[in-house]
Amino acid sequence: MPAYNVAVYIGETLDSVFEQTFTDYEVILVNDGSPDTVELDKAIEPYLNRIRYIKQKNLGAGAARNEGLRAARGEFIAFLDADDLWLPNYLEEQLRFIREDGFDLVCADAMHFGDSPLAGRSYMETYMPIAPHVGEVTVLGLVSAEQSLITSGIVARRAPIIEAGLFDEGLRNSQDFDLWLRLVRHGVRSGYQRQLLLRYRCHENSLSGDEINRTARQLRVYDKVESSLDLTPEERPAILSAIQRRRALLEFELGKLYLEEGDFEKSRAAFSKADSRRRNWKTAVAVLLSRWSPGYMRAIYMRRLRRMRGAN
Numbered sequence: 001m002p003a004y005n006v007a008v009y010i011g012e013t014l015d016s017v018f019e020q021t022f023t024d025y026e027v028i029l030v031n032d033g034s035p036d037t038v039e040l041d042k043a044i045e046p047y048l049n050r051i052r053y054i055k056q057k058n059l060g061a062g063a064a065r066n067e068g069l070r071a072a073r074g075e076f077i078a079f080l081d082a083d084d085l086w087l088p089n090y091l092e093e094q095l096r097f098i099r100e101d102g103f104d105l106v107c108a109d110a111m112h113f114g115d116s117p118l119a120g121r122s123y124m125e126t127y128m129p130i131a132p133h134v135g136e137v138t139v140l141g142l143v144s145a146e147q148s149l150i151t152s153g154i155v156a157r158r159a160p161i162i163e164a165g166l167f168d169e170g171l172r173n174s175q176d177f178d179l180w181l182r183l184v185r186h187g188v189r190s191g192y193q194r195q196l197l198l199r200y201r202c203h204e205n206s207l208s209g210d211e212i213n214r215t216a217r218q219l220r221v222y223d224k225v226e227s228s229l230d231l232t233p234e235e236r237p238a239i240l241s242a243i244q245r246r247r248a249l250l251e252f253e254l255g256k257l258y259l260e261e262g263d264f265e266k267s268r269a270a271f272s273k274a275d276s277r278r279r280n281w282k283t284a285v286a287v288l289l290s291r292w293s294p295g296y297m298r299a300i301y302m303r304r305l306r307r308m309r310g311a312n
Contacts, residue, residue: 001080002064004032007039009083009201014047016199017080022091025078027051028068033058062167062175069158069166077158084110084152085199094155097193105156105183105190107137107149110198118202123150124192137190139235142181143225144242145249149190151176153198160188174221185229219250248278255286259301264294 003010010029017027029051034040037055044053054067069077076098078091090108097106112118118126127148141147164182167175184190222243231239255270268290275283289297 001027001029001068001082002032002061003029003040003082004034004058004061004064005036006034006082007036007043010040010043011046013080013082013085014044014051016085016087018047018050019088020086020091021089022095025091026073028071029053029082030064030067031055032061032064059169060172060175062171063169066166066169069161072158075158076155077161078155079151081152081201083201085201087197087199090197091155093195093197094193097191098155098157101191102189103191104160104188105137105154105180106193107190108153108155108193108195108197110150110153110200111196112202113199114201116202122196123148123153123198123200124194135191137180137184137192139181139185139229140239140242142177142184143222143239143246145246149176149180150198150200152200153193156183156188156190160186164188168224171221171224174218177218178221178224181225181229216254219247219254222247222250244277248274248283251277252283252286255290256301259290259294259298260305262298264290264298267294 001013006013014027014029017025027047027050029044031037031040031054033056044051052071054071056064056067065079076095078094080086094106094108097103110123112121112123112126128146137147137149142149160183161179164179164186167179169175171178180190226240226243229239251270251274255267255274258264258267258270261267268287271283271286271290275287286297
């Protein structure tokens, strides 16, 4: 469990762990150089005799999870972000599913909650409305985003993760996606547990610098995928085509984020990249308006955004 600015949530999250019906586990909490360490230390004081508490300088969630993986002693690893909540039967059901179906990694469904329009909706129905969340996870499913894994909903065998080289600490975002992709590519059998076993805290989406950086870092993960993923000649066309479509979508979303920020030059550049990767009427119109009337385009977009947020 990596911890960064989560003192206000950590007690509730730890309570959800200690309420598990399956009880043979250890809890490893890694403080990733959190600026709220004083508050965090105070919040976890009642739990210190039941957890292993590790502190490190701020290196990112991937590095914090790696530290926990290296310290872990069990055969299985369960990841949990420090503001999410497991239902009491989470570990019991996840381990039963792994053992009965012979999986190395399983992902449970989650219910969104918190300050967001997504609250009350399940993770799989939100992010995989078309692709069935049954059967096994595939490389093509992941790179196309038709399949998605939520880190707090994953239980996996520890050994394959160690063998795969752990999380890439050079990626400050989407390092979980990168690891799942490497694991699946190298034969780690992964599947979906369709039960709702997790409450996934979602915060009000902020179309701000943080969201811009997050989307830009997602694009950099695809750079790594294209340059380092070992693909067979049969796999390559379909997977590279899926990556191209995903890149176009992310560039288009990045263009909208920059548009909201009022950075018309970067918005126009992002829309142009999206158009060059996968041309359609939406990208063509976005390029045209961002070039000739960006202020008018922003005004239309902001009105639409306010209506959408008001409806939610």
